[in-house]
Amino acid sequence: MSEEPLLKVENLKTQFFTEDGTVRAVDGISFEVYEGELVGLVGESGAGKSVAALSVMRLIDSPGVIVDGEVTFKGKTLVGYEETTGEPGEPPELVEREEMLTEEEMRTQIRGREIAIIFQDPMESLNPVFTVGSQLREFIELNRDLSGTEARAEAVQMLREVGIPEPEKRYEQYPHQFSGGMRQRVLIAMALACEPSLIIADEPTTALDVTVEGQILDLVEELQRKYDTAFVWVTHDMGVVAEICDRVNVMYLGEVIEQANVEELFYDTKHPYTEALLASMPRPDRTTGELNPIRGVMPEAINPPSGCRFHSRCPDAREVCRRVHPDLRAIENGDHDGDENGRVHRAACVKHDAFDVGYPESEPLENEATGGFEVGLTQEGSR
Amino acid sequence: MSGTDEPLLRVEGLTKHFSNDEGLFGGFKRNPDGMVPPVVHEPELVRAVEDVSFDIRKGETLGLVGESGCGKSTLARNILQLIKPTDGTVYFKGEDITAMGGESLRKKRREMQLIFQDPQSSLDPRMKVGQIVEEPMEAHGMLDDEGREVRAKELLAKVGLDPQHYNRYPHAFSGGQRQRVNLARALSVNPDFIVCDEPVSALDVSIQAQVLNTMKELQEEFDLTYLFIAHDLSVIRHISDRVAVMYLGQLVELADKEELYENPQHPYTRALLDSIPVPDPRSSGVRGVLEGDVPSPIDPPSGCRFRTRCPELIAPEEYDLSATEWEETRAFMRAIDRRTVETNDPEELRRRFFGQVPSGEAGTVVETALDHLEREEWEEAADLLVAEFAEKSICAREVPAYEITPEYGSDTHYAACHLHRDEGIRLDPKTGERADGVRTADSGTEASESASAVSDD
Ligand SMILES: Nc1ncnc2c1ncn2[C@@H]1O[C@H](COP(=O)(O)OP(=O)(O)O)[C@@H](O)[C@H]1O
Ligand code: SF4
Ligand code: SF4
Ligand SMILES: [Mg+2]
Numbered sequence: 035m036s037e038e039p040l041l042k043v044e045n046l047k048t049q050f051f052t053e054d055g056t057v058r059a060v061d062g063i064s065f066e067v068y069e070g071e072l073v074g075l076v077g078e079s080g081a082g083k084s085v086a087a088l089s090v091m092r093l094i095d096s097p098g099v100i101v102d103g104e105v106t107f108k109g110k111t112l113v114g115y116e117e118t119t120g121e122p123g124e125p126p127e128l129v130e131r132e133e134m135l136t137e138e139e140m141r142t143q144i145r146g147r148e149i150a151i152i153f154q155d156p157m158e159s160l161n162p163v164f165t166v167g168s169q170l171r172e173f174i175e176l177n178r179d180l181s182g183t184e185a186r187a188e189a190v191q192m193l194r195e196v197g198i199p200e201p202e203k204r205y206e207q208y209p210h211q212f213s214g215g216m217r218q219r220v221l222i223a224m225a226l227a228c229e230p231s232l233i234i235a236d237e238p239t240t241a242l243d244v245t246v247e248g249q250i251l252d253l254v255e256e257l258q259r260k261y262d263t264a265f266v267w268v269t270h271d272m273g274v275v276a277e278i279c280d281r282v283n284v285m286y287l288g289e290v291i292e293q294a295n296v297e298e299l300f301y302d303t304k305h306p307y308t309e310a311l312l313a314s315m316p317r318p319d320r321t322t323g324e325l326n327p328i329r330g331v332m333p334e335a336i337n338p339p340s341g342c343r344f345h346s347r348c349p350d351a352r353e354v355c356r357r358v359h360p361d362l363r364a365i366e367n368g369d370h371d372g373d374e375n376g377r378v379h380r381a382a383c384v385k386h387d388a389f390d391v392g393y394p395e396s397e398p399l400e401n402e403a404t405g406g407f408e409v410g411l412t413q414e415g416s417r
Numbered sequence: 418m419s420g421t422d423e424p425l426l427r428v429e430g431l432t433k434h435f436s437n438d439e440g441l442f443g444g445f446k447r448n449p450d451g452m453v454p455p456v457v458h459e460p461e462l463v464r465a466v467e468d469v470s471f472d473i474r475k476g477e478t479l480g481l482v483g484e485s486g487c488g489k490s491t492l493a494r495n496i497l498q499l500i501k502p503t504d505g506t507v508y509f510k511g512e513d514i515t516a517m518g519g520e521s522l523r524k525k526r527r528e529m530q531l532i533f534q535d536p537q538s539s540l541d542p543r544m545k546v547g548q549i550v551e552e553p554m555e556a557h558g559m560l561d562d563e564g565r566e567v568r569a570k571e572l573l574a575k576v577g578l579d580p581q582h583y584n585r586y587p588h589a590f591s592g593g594q595r596q597r598v599n600l601a602r603a604l605s606v607n608p609d610f611i612v613c614d615e616p617v618s619a620l621d622v623s624i625q626a627q628v629l630n631t632m633k634e635l636q637e638e639f640d641l642t643y644l645f646i647a648h649d650l651s652v653i654r655h656i657s658d659r660v661a662v663m664y665l666g667q668l669v670e671l672a673d674k675e676e677l678y679e680n681p682q683h684p685y686t687r688a689l690l691d692s693i694p695v696p697d698p699r700s701s702g703v704r705g706v707l708e709g710d711v712p713s714p715i716d717p718p719s720g721c722r723f724r725t726r727c728p729e730l731i732a733p734e735e736y737d738l739s740a741t742e743w744e745e746t747r748a749f750m751r752a753i754d755r756r757t758v759e760t761n762d763p764e765e766l767r768r769r770f771f772g773q774v775p776s777g778e779a780g781t782v783v784e785t786a787l788d789h790l791e792r793e794e795w796e797e798a799a800d801l802l803v804a805e806f807a808e809k810s811i812c813a814r815e816v817p818a819y820e821i822t823p824e825y826g827s828d829t830h831y832a833a834c835h836l837h838r839d840e841g842i843r844l845d846p847k848t849g850e851r852a853d854g855v856r857t858a859d860s861g862t863e864a865s866e867s868a869s870a871v872s873d874d
Contacts, residue, residue, distance in 0.1 A: 078621040199709075199755040213710055243484035243648065245707045248692030252706050270621065273651075273694030277704070296698045314626035316655035318693040319700060321675065325655065327626030331591055 039066035040264055041090070041149075041232055046103035046113070048082075048089045051125050055336045059085040061288035062103070064362065067232065070262040074275045074296070077285035078311075080332055083268045086285070087234050089113070090266070091151055092140055099125045108231070110135060112144065147177055150225035154237040156217035159224070160209040166220055167193075167205030170227070177228045192223040197253055215246035222253065229261060236268040251278055272315060276300060281377065284308050287343045288335050290362055293380040304365050304381035306350045329402035342384065349403040350385055352396035363388045424472035424508075425610060425642045426496070430847045431505035433466040433488075433495050464714045465491040467666045468505070468816075470849035471831075473610075478636070478643040480657030480674070482650055482689070484711065488666040489646045493612045496644070497529055498522060509610070527557045530603035532596075534615035539599060540587040546573070546598055547583040553606045572601040575638075577631050593624035597631065604639065612644045617652060629656060650693050654678055659828060662686045665722040666714055673828040680824045682832040684729045709755060721833065724812040731835055733809035736779040745771045746779060750802040753786065756795065763787040782806070811835050818846035 044064045050057040060082045067073045075083045089100050092112060101120075105113040111133045120126025135144065145151075153159060161169060170189040174180060180188060186205075193201035196219040209217060218238055225233050235254075239247040255278060258265065267279060275282055275296065282299045284292040284307065292305040303309045313326040330347045333339055339346050345355040360382040384393045466488045473479045483489050495502045498514055506515050514525055530553075533539045540549055550569040554560055560568060570580040576597040587595055596616060603611055613632070617625040629652065636643060647653050653660055654674060661671040662685065670683040681687045688707045709726045712718055718725050732743040749770040752758050760766065766787060767774060774780050782805045789798035807813060812835055819841030823830040831849070832841065844851055 078623060194757075194759060197757075199757050203756075215710070244650065245484065245688060245692045247694070248704050249706050251694070252704055271694060272622075272696040276696045276698045276700070277694040300696070300698050311622065312696065314623045315696055316626070316629070316651040317696065318651040318654060318678075318690070319695050319697065321678075322655050325626040325630055327630060328623035329627075331593070331624065 037068060040069045040071075040108060041067040041266075042104075042106045043086075043090060044104040046086065046089055046105060047101045048085050048094055049099060049101050049125075051097045051099065051123070052336075056123055057335050058288050058338060059098070059335055060089060061335075061338070063283075063285070063288075063290045065283045065290060065293060067264050067266060069231065070258070070264055071280050072258065072265045072267060072278055074279035074282040075266055075268045075285060076270065076272065076275050076282060078270055078332060080287075080335070081285040082288045082335070083270075083285055084236050087151070087236050087266065087268050090234065091145060091149060092137075093145075093151075099128075101126050101128070107144070107149065110144075112140070146173075146230070147228045148230050149232045149234060150228070150230045152218070152221050152225050152233065152235040152238045154240050156214070156221045157209060159221055160217065162209055165206055165208055166212065167207075170205075170220065170224055173224055174227050188227075189223075192227060193220070196220070196223045196226075196257075197249070198223075213246075215242055215249060218242065218250055219253065222250075222257070226257060226261065226263070230263065232264045232266065234266045234268070237270070239274065240269070240271070247274075254278065272312060273318070284311070287332055287338055289343060289382065291344070291382045293362060295377065295379075298379050302379070304379060304386065305383050306348045306385075307344045310347075310349070342382070345399060346401050347403050348401065350383075351399040351401055351403070352385075352393055353399055354384060354391055354393055354396035355399060358384055358389070358391045360384045360389060425475040425510060426473040426644075427506075427508040428472070428496060429470050429506045429508070429849070431466060431469045431492065431495055431507065432503045433491050433500065434503045435463040435465055436461070461715050464666055464717055466495060466502075467717075468847045469663075469666075469668050470505075470847075471661055471668065471671055473642055473644060475609075475642055476636075476640060477658040478645050478656055480653035480660040481644060481646045481663060482648065482653045482660060483663035484648060484689075486711065486714075487663045488714070489663055490614055492663070493531070493614050493644065493646060497526070497531055497612060499531070524557075527553075527606045528608050529610045529612070530606070530608040532599050532603050532611060532613045532616050534618050540595055542587055544587075545583070546578075546585050546587065546590075549587070549598060550601045550605050553602060557606050559606060568605065569601070572604055573598075575604070575635065576600045577627070591624070592620050593628055596620065596628050600631070600635065604635065607639075608641070610642045610644070612646070614646045615648070616645075618647060618649065625652070632656070650689060662689065665711060665717055667722055667833065668831070669723065669833045670831060672823060672830040672832075673826040676823045676825040676828065676830055680830075682821060682830065682837065683723075683834045684727050684836075685723045688728070708751060718813065719808075720811070720813040720815055721817050721835065724807065724810065727812065729836060730807065731810050731812050733806060734811070735809060736775070736806075737777060738775055738779055741772065742775040742779070746775060746783065746806060749783065750799075750806050753790070753795070753802055754799045756799075761790040761793055761795070763791050766790065779806075811838070816846040818844040818849065820844055820851065 045062045046060055047062050048060040050059055063086060065073070075086060077083055088094055090105055090112065094100055100113055102115065102118055103113060111131060112135055114131040114134045116129040116131055118126045118128055160166070167189055170192065171185045174185040174188050175182060190201050190205055193204055198204050198216060198219055212220065239250050242250065257263065269275060279296050281295045283290045284305065286307050292299065292308045299308065303312065310328040314328055316322050316325060328347055333346060341357050341359050342355040345351045348355065362380045362382045364378040365381050365386050365388055384391050469492060481489055494500045496507050502515060506513055509525060509529065514522065517525060547566065547569050550572060551565045554565050554568065570583055573580045573582060578594060578597050587598065590598065617628050620628060635641060645653070645656050657674050659672065660674050660677045662669050662683065664685050670677065670681065670686045677686065678690065681690055691704060707726055712725055724730055730747055732738050738746065758766070774783050782801065786798040786802050789801065815835065817833045817835045819832050819837040821830045821832055821837050821841040842851055
């Protein structure tokens with residue numbers, strides 16, 4: 035229980051300062067990743083998953099700014115500011131704390147070595163004009179103390195390890211000669227090359243066919259067992275979450291609204307959004323009658339709703355939800371507080387006793403879900 | 418809400434081959450001056466769709482599922498005559514539309530509409546939503562200006578949009594709303610049949626659910642028949658009455674939805690179903706993993722196109738192998754063919770792949786291959802193993818097509834797999850017909866009469 039997390043994210047905020055206004059893409063999220071754990075970051079498009087993943091690596095470019103919060107990894111401060119000040123709508127004056135790693139340190143100590151990242155589109159990370167082998171070899175040479183020949187042998191071995199047939203021949207080929215699944219394997223090989231303790235994977239199987247996705251998920255589980263690497267797995271697919279994750283963070287409109295181990299997330303769901311998400315999915319394993327979609331669409335992160343951000347679509351919404359902004363809190367779970375690892379189930383919803391803000395007495399709220407508006411569809415905003 | 422038994426659409430032996438000088442690679446190799454190229458090369462044929470036969474009944478939804486590039490979209494466009502099939506026939510309401518051209522085909526098209534995956538690019542950004550919905554009506558001379566506007570607004574409401582959006586441009590809409598505009602547009606000409614090509618694939622799950630519900634409602638209200646194409650097996654299970662599974666240009670299985678998901682009989686279907694991540698952490702964690710990649714449609718495997726990856730490839734009859742011996746031999750052959758092993762040491766390979774190397778003729782082949790490997794002749798070893806084992810299998814020699822007895826429901830169950838050669842009824846792989854002339858996946862003799870009235874060209 036006293037085990038220190040490998041990665042700790044606290045109150046992280048990343049905003050984009052655009053002509054139209056400030057986009058609060060990630061708005062105060064907190065989560066931990068323990069050693070060897072596979073942690074899911076799940077939500078629909080626009081929820082802030084990718085920005086969160088990139089923020090941890092400090093890979094946010096202008097007009098985006100990490101404006102607040104703390105990210106620590108193995109005792110090192112990746113993000114950490116002194117008190118921040120600034121005008122709303124303007125990027126704040128940021129004073130980095132002394133212990134916050136410099137850009138140079140991020141590059142030489144963290145990225146690729148300690149934390150690797152894998153994207154949905156492998157072509158983003160591979161250079162089309164060099165052979166796959168030479169890129170892998172160069173990466174290994176650069177990051178590990180190996181000679182050219184040793185690095186080459188290591189690269190071939192890595193290709194074999196991630197299940198690429200005829201690795202010697204494939205070593206000489208260019209990225210476009212690889213299928214989508216094979217390219218993703220190359221990236222996994224590259225991510226593993228420095229034996230990092232954490233890999234952040236941003237929808238790595240979303241663009242792949244289901245049988246290829248199955249192959250990749252299998253590979254990841256096998257490698258994880260072998261190297262005990264921790265993962266942050268970004269996805270919109272609850273099926274993938276159920277299959278591979280140990281713990282899950284559900285995101286909605288820039289916030290983590292539920293955090294639980296995978297079993298409790300599915301079988302003891304605490305947040306109405308998670309519940310709605312699960313109810314709107316057709317199932318591969320049984321025939322569903324009518325689907326129960328969430329009404330409307332996710333509002334814009336430029337101007338999020340007051341109070342609970344889900345109140346405009348929540349079937350359980352009451353008057354108080356419009357006023358009170360729920361933080362992510364531990365929800366008591368019968369007689370135990372926390373699972374076998376002592377990790378608690380958290381949710382950001384005032385209907386739970388942990389909040390005690392007068393939900394039971396509050397009047398039901400008319401919204402898209404409770405029928406206050408005509409079936410919601412016409413309320414879909416533009417994106 | 419399964420449809421009646423009368424087929425609205427019948428597809429028979431549909432085949433589409435692309436050659437290098439058409440379609441995707443158009444103009445690539447053709448000489449614009451019409452000069453004869455110095456070297457005459459065999460044109461490479463992309464066998465995108467091959468001998469596909471099935472019926473769709475009035476009022477039903479036939480789901481068509483398969484991985485990207487397997488030919489689903491090509492098949493759909495062939496059915497609608499948007500591209501001309503290389504071979505085969507499509508009957509719509511009993512009429513052969515492959516033989517139609519010009520005006521009569523144009524008229525028929527009104528009754529058959531298409532909806533694409535990408536609602537973004539299929540809507541002209543310069544046109545207002547109203548115009549977009551009215552365009553097909555105008556093209557088919559339906560109603561006058563005023564009538565069209567009234568109908569367009571009605572349809573917008575029907576698909577769950579605000580009729581006041583009539584004057585907006587598509588960019589002001591979300592992905593789900595754009596797909597609704599597409600639906601309204603398709604419905605405007607009052608079609609009977611809509612081909613939906615991955616209509617919800619680009620949408621988030623909650624929006625996807627909204628659109629799927631609307632599509633079901635519209636089907637009931639307007640008595641629509643859908644051919645619903647998707648790669649997502651959960652969506653297909655939800656929306657379909659019957660489901661067809663496609664692999665490398667061919668149908669491998671077709672059955673009632675419940676039957677297909679609960680009693681799949683083709684190894685590829687089983688592999689697909691086993692690969693889907695199930696949104697339930699308590700579901701048993703077995704993930705069926707398929708080896709290798711899909712082969713090229715330019716030179717597809719003979720016999721069963723799935724055989725190069727099939728976990729159940731049947732042993733050639735000429736070798737007398739036990740189940741275990743065959744399993745080991747098959748695994749060895751594939752590992753050498755794909756070169757997934759790093760050693761060429763016969764002793765090590767024997768130990769890794771075989772409890773005991775089979776005796777007899779099969780054993781001789783294995784030993785000869787091991788000799789090749791010892792001399793680092795990987796290719797020779799692979800060629801020998803493939804020729805002696807894979808290519809002598811019935812799976813390589815005959816195209817499979819069987820009708821089998823369903824466990825769920827009473828619809829016919831089509832499975833293109835020789836594992837059913839004993840209990841299944843053998844069908845003509847080209848037409849899907851039984852030897853006695855009765856078609857599988859189909860209803861009556863009436864239709865097969867019209868089928869036999871058409872001659873091959
Ligand atoms: N116009 C064309 N010219 C050549 N090949 C094509 C053409 N259209 C499709 N193909 C090929 O046909 C096969 C099937 O493609 P497609 O119908 O698009 O499959 P799906 O819809 O399942 O993705 C693919 O190998 C594809 O590359
Ligand atoms: S706080 Fe209120 S609106 Fe938000 S999820 Fe809970 S019940 Fe729904
Ligand atoms: S015919 Fe043979 S190769 Fe094809 S699916 Fe059946 S067992 Fe497998
Ligand atoms: Mg397609």
